[in-house]
Amino acid sequence: MTQDVALRPPALLVEGVSHAFGLTRALDGVSLQVMAGQFVALLGINGAGKSTLINVATRLYDSGAGRVAIAGHDLRRAPSAALARLGVVFQSRALDADLTVAQNLHYHAALHGIGRAEARGRIAEVLALVDLQDKARARVATLSGGQVRRAEIARALIHRPEVMILDEPTTGLDVRSRAEVLALTQRLTRTGAVGVLWATHLLAEVTEADAIIVLHQGRVLWSGPPQDLAREGDLTAAFLSLTGAQAAA
Numbered sequence: 001m002t003q004d005v006a007l008r009p010p011a012l013l014v015e016g017v018s019h020a021f022g023l024t025r026a027l028d029g030v031s032l033q034v035m036a037g038q039f040v041a042l043l044g045i046n047g048a049g050k051s052t053l054i055n056v057a058t059r060l061y062d063s064g065a066g067r068v069a070i071a072g073h074d075l076r077r078a079p080s081a082a083l084a085r086l087g088v089v090f091q092s093r094a095l096d097a098d099l100t101v102a103q104n105l106h107y108h109a110a111l112h113g114i115g116r117a118e119a120r121g122r123i124a125e126v127l128a129l130v131d132l133q134d135k136a137r138a139r140v141a142t143l144s145g146g147q148v149r150r151a152e153i154a155r156a157l158i159h160r161p162e163v164m165i166l167d168e169p170t171t172g173l174d175v176r177s178r179a180e181v182l183a184l185t186q187r188l189t190r191t192g193a194v195g196v197l198w199a200t201h202l203l204a205e206v207t208e209a210d211a212i213i214v215l216h217q218g219r220v221l222w223s224g225p226p227q228d229l230a231r232e233g234d235l236t237a238a239f240l241s242l243t244g245a246q247a248a249a
């Protein structure tokens with residue numbers, strides 16, 4: 001690390017962001033931040049506003065109200081600089097199933113302007129990070145659901161982003177693959193190079209987070225470390241009492 005983490009701007013800064021679909025207020029003055037090296041869980045039930053927030057933070061939507069900055073670069077004023085430092089794993093699939101893992105990664109490296117020789121080194125690097133070194137030549141269609149997710153995380157890391165946003169990345173995975181994807185993503189933050197915002201409705205995925213942000217009906221209801229949310233030891237009860245909602249454990 002060339003710069004002390006404490007001196008760096010937040011990897012992701014969201015300030016007063018609001019967004020509406022017609023009369024539906026999907027986000028209402030949402031503020032949060034993710035520092036380099038942090039694993040932050042964005043916890044909310046279906047419809048809480050998680051995907052809308054991610055779509056604003058990745059500039060798919062321009063909310064107009066509020067501000068997003070990535071590693072100090074304002075998303076509206078300097079979108080190229082901001083997006084160059086952001087890696088995203090969307091809910092929908094981002095890899096071509098007919099191509100090999102390496103072919104997919106070469107394609108995405110090229111999209112980021114990374115030359116072929118440099119890309120070869122980067123691909124080896126990111127596949128090692130997600131523990132898929134032996135799958136570089138496998139067609140994506142032949143991978144398990146968990147391996148596909150890991151390959152998508154590798155894709156999101158190819159340009160060495162300073163923040164990664166993952167939208168419910170364990171959807172559709174079995175218990176073991178869920179745990180693997182969660183553990184490897186948490187491991188990524190430990191180098192201090194990248195901060196992670198992990199959107200989920202699953203309480204089981206937030207217990208090891210550095211911070212939890214509870215989003216409900218478009219607002220941040222609570223934020224802090226997991227142990228503060230569940231002082232008495234029961235995270236589910238604490239979450240239900242905050243939101244009055246039904247949650248999956």
Ligand SMILES: Nc1ncnc2c1ncn2[C@@H]1O[C@H](COP(=O)(O)OP(=O)(O)OP(=O)(O)O)[C@@H](O)[C@H]1O
Nearest residue numbers: 021024026044045046047048049050051052053201
């Ligand atoms: N394209 C859209 N058009 C109209 N309303 C939308 C649209 N996208 C989201 N909404 C509404 O905005 C609110 C927030 O939805 P959003 O998808 O952001 O929540 P979420 O927390 O990501 O939920 P899920 O876990 O189901 O993905 C909901 O009331 C939803 O119905």
